[in-house]
Amino acid sequence: MRLVIARCSVDYLGRLTAHLPLATRLLLVKADGSVLVHSDGGSYKPLNWMSPPCTLVEGDGTWTVTNKAGEQLVVTIESIEHDSAHDLGVDPGLVKDGVEAHLQKLLAEHIHTLGEGFRLVRREYPTPIGPVDLLARDPGGAAVAVEIKRRGEIDGVEQLTRYLDLLNRDPLLAPVRGVFAAQEIKPQARTLAEDRGIRCLVLDYDVLRGIDDPSQRLF
Structure with missing residues (x-):
């Protein structure tokens, strides 16, 4: 640096x-x-x-x-x-907190949350600058990179943008689309993501854990 x-x-x-x-x-x-x-x-x-x-x-x-x-x-x-x-060496990467790590595990187990026909390729898919949380395939077989946050802010969108740029250099994966998933997504982050063609997905922690069924709600 x-x-x-x-x-x-x-x-x-x-x-x-x-x-x-x-x-x-x-x-x-x-x-x-x-x-x-x-x-x-x-x-x-x-x-x-x-x-x-x-x-x-x-x-x-x-x-x-x-x-x-x-x-x-x-x-x-x-x-x-x-x-x-200054040579900072190889960074070990961010150690995710318990909630974020659990969200990643739950979304991997319920990959259909992204849409019907999606299938998981791998959790923590490696890139030269760190692993993207999930790599999936949509019903048509196209690659989709998913970055998961507890709170979705601009820096998370920038992080996913960097991952997508690197993943799209791989001819075996390209074109790769992005999904920015979080329990809460800030308006500025949503605007930036959508401007870059990245889909935003708000996660319901209780639904993913199976303790809340939206179809049973009155309101």
Whole structure:
């Protein structure tokens, strides 16, 4: 990972445009190719970013980051206070909490929750950046990658997007569609997912556990 603290401005050029005026920011260039722009506030969320696969070209005081759709993140650097690279090694991956792990197990056992005719291929299907929760096949035989969260937020959609990009490079699987499944999905996450062609699925924990039957409800 490369860490750069620089006084810079940032422009996003794509379907929309966005501008970050001149300020001191943290620029992260990750081994997976992603580039993220952070401020000293806003918790863990970057101010702007470009997800892989993308290319970074460094010019005279300018970084131009271009993704496969031709969208660009242009970072104009006035001065650099720090620039270092660090090898973080292989990450063991996220250890899911009990509820999330149980949701994965239950959905694997009740794969028909995705729709009639779906069948499970594998839980924890490996990718170079970590395992996707479930890989399934739809009634027509097409591959479907399922990412499961307790609460569905934007970072979960980004995670599934990265998995889909890698899975779709495998000619034995492509094309692979995505399903973002959670007990609760935030409106912003749903909007982003649907914009990227990812289906959203709200999970009912009690129904999956077999202790609630929706057909028996009066309301």
